[in-house]
Amino acid sequence: MQVMTGAARKAGRRLARDFNEVEHLQVSKKGPADFVTNADQKAEQIVFEELSKARPGYGFLMEERGVVEGTDKSHRWIVDPLDGTLNFMHAQPHFAVSIALEREGELVAGVVYNPATDELYHAEKGRGCYVNDRRLRVSERRKFSEAVIATGMPFFGKKGHATFLKELHQIMPHCAGIRRYGAASLDLAGVAAGRFDGFWERGLGAWDVAAGIVLVREAGGQAGSIEQTGDVLETGNICAGNETMMDELRTRLAKAAG
Ligand code: IPD
Ligand code: CA
Ligand code: CA
Numbered sequence: 399m400q401v402m403t404g405a406a407r408k409a410g411r412r413l414a415r416d417f418n419e420v421e422h423l424q425v426s427k428k429g430p431a432d433f434v435t436n437a438d439q440k441a442e443q444i445v446f447e448e449l450s451k452a453r454p455g456y457g458f459l460m461e462e463r464g465v466v467e468g469t470d471k472s473h474r475w476i477v478d479p480l481d482g483t484l485n486f487m488h489a490q491p492h493f494a495v496s497i498a499l500e501r502e503g504e505l506v507a508g509v510v511y512n513p514a515t516d517e518l519y520h521a522e523k524g525r526g527c528y529v530n531d532r533r534l535r536v537s538e539r540r541k542f543s544e545a546v547i548a549t550g551m552p553f554f555g556k557k558g559h560a561t562f563l564k565e566l567h568q569i570m571p572h573c574a575g576i577r578r579y580g581a582a583s584l585d586l587a588g589v590a591a592g593r594f595d596g597f598w599e600r601g602l603g604a605w606d607v608a609a610g611i612v613l614v615r616e617a618g619g620q621a622g623s624i625e626q627t628g629d630v631l632e633t634g635n636i637c638a639g640n641e642t643m644m645d646e647l648r649t650r651l652a653k654a655a656g
Pocket of ligand 2: 478482582606
């Protein structure tokens with residue numbers, strides 16, 4: 399855990415410094431796109447170096463550099479160095495470094511760090527979920543009509559716009575409100591913290607959700623594949639919440655699929 403939180407904080411500090419620069423670049427003609435790509439890669443390099451130094455031999459799955467085989471075949475880090483890139487690029491302080499550890503194919507630890515708020519979410523299998531030093535629990539809410547549900551909408555160039563609208567039609571009229579904040583790792587952290595009663599999104603990468611899944615499960619909630627079949631890290635179609643919210647979401651999303 400210390401290794402993971404150390405790496406997340408170090409990369410996060412770097413992102414926070416670059417974020418200040420991005421705020422200035424907003425007004426430039428070219429915009430901050432190249433600068434952000436660079437910041438993303440630098441953050442990934444930091445995470446890679448820190449984790450490799452502490453645990454030589456572990457493999458990696460990283461959003462930017464992809465798969466890095468390790469000599470230790472039973473451990474793998476799953477990393478998104480900058481989740482919420484579009485927010486970062488548009489000077490919105492809602493982004494995170496996400497790091498998970500898989501042991502023998504099972505997710506055993508997760509860290510999600512939001513440098514803008516200095517909130518460090520961390521969880522280890524069997525040991526509970528925390529934000530900084532505070533223990534977290536998922537929400538107890540049972541009525542869907544009172545639930546605040548987070549989601550992610552497909553953006554430019556992504557598939558699934560029509561499907562999303564059908565799903566929204568099944569969920570939106572029945573819950574208290576929908577939120578789209580733009581960083582899946584923080585959406586899951588929000589479920590773990592009881593700030594959201596549920597979350598669903600399709601087409602995510604393993605690096606978007608791996609750490610957040612550990613957070614939610616250790617906060618007493620559930621996180622899994624929308625269709626209940628297949629490994630959620632592979633399908634990328636996820637929903638999360640307490641048991642009741644999971645049932646509600648799955649039932650309504652199944653209806654949307656017709
Ligand atoms: C994105 C964010 C966003 C989600 C996208 C992801 P990125 O990750 O998690 O909330 O809706 O599907 O790709 O690109 O900012 O690392
Ligand atoms: Ca991401
Ligand atoms: Ca990313």
